[in-house]
Amino acid sequence: MILVGQYDSPFVRRVAIALHHYGLPFERRVLSVFKDFEAMLEVNPLGKVPSLILDDGETLFDSRAIIDYLDGIAPAERRLAPEEEPGRRQVLKIEVVGIGLAEKVYERGLEYSRRAPGTSDPKWRARLEAQIESACRWLEDLDPNPWFVGERFTRADLAPAVAFQYLERVVPELGGADRHPKLCAHRQRCEALDAFAKVGDARAEALASGWRPEAEKS
Secondary structure, X not given: OEEEOOOOOHHXXXXXXXXXXXXXXXXXXXXXXXXXXHHHHHHOOOOOOOEEEOOXXXXXXXXXXXXXXXXXXXXXXXXXXXXOOOHHHHHHHHHHHHHHHHHHHHHHHHHHHOOOOOOOOHHHHHHHHHHHHHHHHHHHHOOOOOOOOOOOOOXXXXXXXXXXXXXXXXXXXXXXXXXXXXXXXXXXXXXXXXXXXXXXXXXXXXXXXXXXXXXXXX
C-alpha cells in the first residue's frame, strides 16, 4: 500500500498511525495539496489528502473511509471500532467530532496563510474559533480516563488526539493544559503509544510546500 500526503496533515497522520497500529506495511508518497496540486488531482479527483493506493491499484479517499476499510481487514484484536452497539455508535460519534476539530483548525490556518492580504473576514475567523472551542469543550467534558470509550484505545481516541496535537501546534493559544487539561493529558497518553511515536507531524514537509498556518497573523 502507498499512503499519499504529508504527515503535517492531521488527516494523513491519522491514517499513518492507524496503519502502524494495525501492523500493516506501507510506503509513502509525499505530495503537497498546494505545491503538487496537479499531481494530487491525478491521485484524487478532489486533489485532497490522504489517499491510500492499495496493492491491487485501487485508490481510497478520505481518512474516515480509509480507516474504516483498514479496520475491516485488520486482525480482530487490533480493530479500532467495536462491531456491537452502542459501543460502535459511541466511538464513531466521538471520532466525527475529533475529525471536525482538525478540519476547523485547518480552515483557520487557511484564513491566515492562503487569503490575499486584507481579505480575511474577522467574523468568519471568530466563528471558526468558536467551533474549535466548542469541540474541545465537548470532548473535555467526556473526561477520557484513560480512553474515551471502554478500556482500550479506539478510533474515538485516535481522531481527537491527532486533532488536539495539531491545534496545539497551529493555534497554541486555543489549546494547552490550562484550557483543556483532560484533552492535553489524553493527547500525551496517545503520543506515548508506539504507533504515534512512529509518525511525527513533519512540520518541515509543510514548510517545504509553503504551508504556514502558524505564520504571523494580521
